[in-house]
Amino acid sequence: MKGYILKDMTWPEIEEALKTAKVAVVPIGAQEQHGRHLAEGCDSYRAEAFCALLAEKSYPHVVVAPTVNYGISPHHMDFPGTISLRPETLMAILEDVVSSLKQHGMKKFLFVNGHGANSSAIAVASEKLAREYDVEVAHTKFVDAAKGVIQEHIHSEHFGHACEREISESLYMAPHIVRKDLVEKSDMNTDTFAYKYMNNDFVKVVHQFKDTTHNGNLGDGRQGSFELGEKIIQTALDNLSTFIEDFAR
């Protein structure tokens, strides 16, 4: 692969890369339960792999910072192994990344988020950092860049976590985290107040994930496939690399 991955480069190599790279991409994941069929690093693995592909596709305009391996996951704490950052912690990490890379001349940042529950904190941080450090900041939950594909192929009522979408992406980008023999449908907890409002479009109710599902996953993982993962990821790559060309200008 030819993309610029800062973790894998020496300082003279980075010095050279910074002559053409205009956008720093920061992959942000999570350590969080993903049902019985996906390893807990799922969001980190997907964000990291996606950014590597993006770096390749947008070469030589992008550098990728090291992956933030933790995210905001208090709603999953009832399942063993989940580790949750406070929002302040995640915002502090992003601030330090921006502050440091700005010292090396970088002025444009794209936070690439692999975990939905990170979004609000990333949005708050982006607004703050862009102004405090006088840089341009954009952020994306990267699968949002493949909404058309997703709407066409996924038909579960509730999906978006440890579902056919995430299994497909994982099969395409990080197959070792899929427990293929254990892939299953979600076992929703439909009697709860949390369940009733989990997808409400005008009011958000703070809840624990165990109040909406017993096994920790949404959707129907059995509908996932390498091919669907490929479609999602390639579409998202197309859209985000197009954005980057525009942003890098």
Add this chain to the structure above:
Amino acid sequence: MKGYILKDMTWPEIEEALKTAKVAVVPIGAQEQHGRHLAEGCDSYRAEAFCALLAEKSYPHVVVAPTVNYGISPHHMDFPGTISLRPETLMAILEDVVSSLKQHGMKKFLFVNGHGANSSAIAVASEKLAREYDVEVAHTKFVDAAKGVIQEHIHSEHFGHACEREISESLYMAPHIVRKDLVEKSDMNTDTFAYKYMNNDFVKVVHQFKDTTHNGNLGDGRQGSFELGEKIIQTALDNLSTFIEDFAR
């Protein structure tokens, strides 16, 4: 009006109200430019008035805390008079309100937001406060509870700030803040990168409002009316009071 507004009640009156009121509603506004045709307190006035109506409709299950008259508005700072809280400040206010009312026995909170740019910080605060204080927290940008009406009646490409929607709501709930003789269409700044991505559905770009509009408003205020305001507000009241009955249980 018969709703419970804490600012207007004595402690024995509140003591009595707390016997039936199960949900504390917190109106959150902003001090922020709203074009040439709306006063800058628009979001505060609308949030406060809406909560008063909600208190009446959901009587006696709701108490309303004093209005937070400031919000998060860094993107409007180029227009005179805008005052912006840091996200941390707004989160601290909400924490203190929750912490205090919990001491009086309140266990359920609904943050009623009148200003879109507050949403991420309110979401972050809600997740934190629900768990730290062991209370139930929900939050709404209250006009989201009238999405159907809005989609039916508003046809501007860009709207949501100082537009026909906000003018309609203001005519219905706070007419003194509308400069009726100055109501105008937005004068968009269409040549900018900010404009191009302002409504993008997969990537959010931090920007200043003056980079997308010259006069500070979106949409076409001339399409606003008392009648549209009434429809929006009554629909939102119906939906949110229904939610509250469920939440208060």
Add this chain to the structure above:
Amino acid sequence: MKGYILKDMTWPEIEEALKTAKVAVVPIGAQEQHGRHLAEGCDSYRAEAFCALLAEKSYPHVVVAPTVNYGISPHHMDFPGTISLRPETLMAILEDVVSSLKQHGMKKFLFVNGHGANSSAIAVASEKLAREYDVEVAHTKFVDAAKGVIQEHIHSEHFGHACEREISESLYMAPHIVRKDLVEKSDMNTDTFAYKYMNNDFVKVVHQFKDTTHNGNLGDGRQGSFELGEKIIQTALDNLSTFIEDFAR
């Protein structure tokens, strides 16, 4: 009224006002029990109304920021409905107001406090903000500007909260918050250590208000009147507008 109230003005109106207005006035209140005869928003209502009068009297040299509807009231938490900010929160709000208005060219600030227990935090914030933001900051508990009138007309041993002074001011500026049929004398809790030291002039003892009074008010509200309120407020207005003319220069 002709005073400049930022919440009620559009950005072009504010742009015009800032050509002559040199002092930004920030009303700071509280949500706090005020006995059986005054609504809990008493300090917010009085501070807001006083600042509006001051804006009128000092026109066109003053703009008024939106009211801070919450204050520091931990000593009243034993009475239902009281909401208390941490001092850090109030200081953060004031910082954000100063920081924002300075960006619009404002260089002089007067914090107008309606609630005694806010004073220490406001003093700490004033010292900090004046230096950090290179602006001039003054602060007043506004009734202190009518000390002469108060000493002449009020003779209760303990007063200053939900007493004849606050009732008089409320009758003059916000009569709807007075429960006229319930106005009463304080019912002091004279057996306590807190009572013994509540007015001590060399040592301050942290205490709860319920340890000094059973009904939550001091003094004798029955001695309050519209006329006394008018005298207090007009005297304070005279003194503070004179100060402002000096400060604005």
Add this chain to the structure above:
Amino acid sequence: MKGYILKDMTWPEIEEALKTAKVAVVPIGAQEQHGRHLAEGCDSYRAEAFCALLAEKSYPHVVVAPTVNYGISPHHMDFPGTISLRPETLMAILEDVVSSLKQHGMKKFLFVNGHGANSSAIAVASEKLAREYDVEVAHTKFVDAAKGVIQEHIHSEHFGHACEREISESLYMAPHIVRKDLVEKSDMNTDTFAYKYMNNDFVKVVHQFKDTTHNGNLGDGRQGSFELGEKIIQTALDNLSTFIEDFAR
């Protein structure tokens, strides 16, 4: 001297003392210019010496914590040698002292302040610590306990810093910090806005000390004497030890 000074005691001695000592006294000073005739540690020396006398007089009911040698002095920063804590720092120190001594069983605290500009931060800290740590907290600017003596003997229009009062106290408690051959009258800067409002009783204006005095001291140090110092200190000791007997109960 027989008072309990924690800095000078071993742990078994302290263990014994804690059987009778009910109040922890914390001396708080400053490092701040005091004109040409007093060393900059004046407030620390006086607070420390006064607390030692108080410990002796209130023996065996009091223990004295180590002196906080720094205070809040931004208004003196124009004079060489002044060191100023942020208010947050002083509050953090007091919190750590209270938190630590509470673990040893101490439940009552008296902050003994030697420097006026510390008062607001100490007040804010006291309110917070009393409630957060469930302890009783009182605070005093110790010379306030000798107001009668001071009013009787001191006649300068402006005094309270590096004046006859502080010189008298220093001659009595810490004579080595007085430059006896350099004692002088204040050289006030009477043309300034700061000077005009320095003693105002209804509005406080943040200012720098150099804007009110050229040599850094108030009053007329030449009127100070060992005898006056003795009167002030002995009166303050009488009043505060009486308070302590009451508080310790």
Add this chain to the structure above:
Amino acid sequence: MKGYILKDMTWPEIEEALKTAKVAVVPIGAQEQHGRHLAEGCDSYRAEAFCALLAEKSYPHVVVAPTVNYGISPHHMDFPGTISLRPETLMAILEDVVSSLKQHGMKKFLFVNGHGANSSAIAVASEKLAREYDVEVAHTKFVDAAKGVIQEHIHSEHFGHACEREISESLYMAPHIVRKDLVEKSDMNTDTFAYKYMNNDFVKVVHQFKDTTHNGNLGDGRQGSFELGEKIIQTALDNLSTFIEDFAR
């Protein structure tokens, strides 16, 4: 490999592992220049790989948390690509990891540090977290567990960063980050004050790395080898797994 790596496990697998695993190991790295011959993720790669080996050796008593890919590197900021966390940020991450894993029943933590400049912050965090969360915390800069081997085989005057030791470890655990054709000796900046005191044993002087070396590395990388790496790592594994058996008890 059979070690428990939380990132690679599902929640039911972790649930099972937590029945025997008593110590949570947290690998902490850095993104920091390592001369012309090592990639900047060197400390992260080494810490992560070492912890995986430790998990295998101490199986089934250890679980490994996701790697912290950033460290404290302000002294390397003059070299492109270095990203530095503030100490507060690193401490916050460690707090969140401890707080989260404690909720899953983990009571013993070992921070495994791959980067010397993280040590002070990790020490401060360890002391705090052990007491605040009532858990047992130990920390190690893991190569310290092979001091004997290092003293025997490394003879450069200055080493410890991008030197023969780190190259050896990398050749053994992460060979892809070594630029074998570029391995070189350090080019020390011997004329500086920083150089003179860089190894002083009684005073530490804050300095920038470029003030002590021109190419960014210490020692003589050409003396490094896979065999030396193996000796260092296997010795450190022996010592730390012995410690863990004792700690886990």
Add this chain to the structure above:
Amino acid sequence: MKGYILKDMTWPEIEEALKTAKVAVVPIGAQEQHGRHLAEGCDSYRAEAFCALLAEKSYPHVVVAPTVNYGISPHHMDFPGTISLRPETLMAILEDVVSSLKQHGMKKFLFVNGHGANSSAIAVASEKLAREYDVEVAHTKFVDAAKGVIQEHIHSEHFGHACEREISESLYMAPHIVRKDLVEKSDMNTDTFAYKYMNNDFVKVVHQFKDTTHNGNLGDGRQGSFELGEKIIQTALDNLSTFIEDFAR
């Protein structure tokens, strides 16, 4: 003594001193149990006295700031009288000292630490302050500057706290804090995990001091003497004053 001690100087004296003084020295102590034979202010007394000697020896190149009388001592909290700062508090104090003295023109700082457990926080603060305030910062645990003497004369297996070394230093610099008739050997708690790892050279285990010693002291105080104290202190003075001459240049 002729050294510059800021606490004991007036502002004109300091103004004069700052013409030659290039290094500000900050003594940092602790309030912490030191066994049955040393008063708890031991580290503060030693740090303060040592800095006074250093100021004399390095005259006129050094000024000494007031002593920080508290340190970080959570591991001693089981013994009565110990008061512990949070690391954040100590770092804030040091920041305020640096920030203030920089305003008076000081650009070089030496933190002189009398208490080992302060070292990590001082190191973290030093790195931060040097860069944030663009000043030069060095720090020393001052007895480290006499390592040769100590290795030659002290033979206890465990020492460094309330031991023959600290008793010797105290006899030389602050004899009133030594309880000469109570000087004793440590009574180690040898059965604990904490004891086993207290001097380990590759892993640090957070522990309480009572888990390693019953009486609170290490070593054998009976081996201490004025003469040994003199040797340690004079050697440390020689080394540190030599450093200062170099640093001040």
